[in-house]
Amino acid sequence: MIDLKGAIFDVDGTILDSMTAWYDITVDYFRGQGIILGSSEADKIQNMTLEESIPYIRNKYLPQMSAETIFAGFKARMEHAYRSTIPPKSGVCEYIRRLHLRGVRIAVATSGFPELCTSAFRRIGIYGYIDAxxxxxxxxxxxxxxDVYLLAAKRLGAMPCDCEVYEDIITGVMSAKKAGFTVTAVADLTNAHDKERLIRHSDHYITGWDELLSKI
Structure with missing residues (x-):
């Protein structure tokens, strides 16, 4: 930790306890369209990016609606959740605060929307700690x-070897590790099936942020 120059955080499932919220948003959206979505299909859609999910939903379920209308429906639900209800994971805000106090520069690398991230960060009190x-x-x-982790490191003015990435999805853990970052994999309800791979492909695996608070 002494030599750490940059810390790069994923958002959903890492900082924010939001993965179940995404599931609920997906189910709620379909319910509003008169469609009862099975859990396996909801999981499938939840694990897609929005760029992947909107065409999929339109082609399979809602061909009468435009992609723009579907997108707007999802985004309205997400904006409400991020601004009002989605909590941070226990201990993460204090961990970020302590990194900041130690002079570690902090970045976010996410597939989410900029305005959703910043509104949530303001609400939970960490907005002022994020440098990039x-x-x-x-x-x-x-x-x-x-690429997104490399961009985050560049904006921090640091090399990958001087940064630690905190991530909950296996694809991100693997790509960041291969790019030369130190990687801490973060357990989440939605990645339990990948636990062994997360452990194998990361430098550290945590089940909660309290595990790191005792070390900083």
Whole structure:
């Protein structure tokens, strides 16, 4: 930790306890359209990016609606949740605060929307600690490639070898590790099936942020 120059955080499932909220938003949206979505299909859609999910939903379920209308319906529900209800994971805000106090520069690397992240961060009190943001939409690819983490490191003015990435999805853990970052994998209800791979492909695996608070 002494030599750490940059800390790069994923948002959903890492900082915010939001993965179940995404599931609920998906189910609620379909219910509003008169469609009862099975849990396996809801999981499938939840694990897609919005760029993937909107065409899928339109083609399979709502061909009478435009992609723009479907997108607007989802985004309205997400905006309410991020501004009002989605909580941070226990201990993460204090961990970020302590990193900041130690002079570690902090970035966010996410596939989410900029305005959703910043509104949630203001509400939970960490907005002032974030030095840089990098979004998958800026680099044109998902986290199966390390581009968004590399962009975050660049904006921090740091090399990958001087940064630690905190991530909950296996594709992100693997790509960040291959790009030369130190990686801490973060357990979440939605990644339990990937636990063994997360452990194998990361430098550290935590089930909660309290595990790191005792070390800083």
């Amino acid at each position: 943001y990098a979004y998958s939409s800026e680099v044109g690819c998902g986290k199966d490639r390390p």
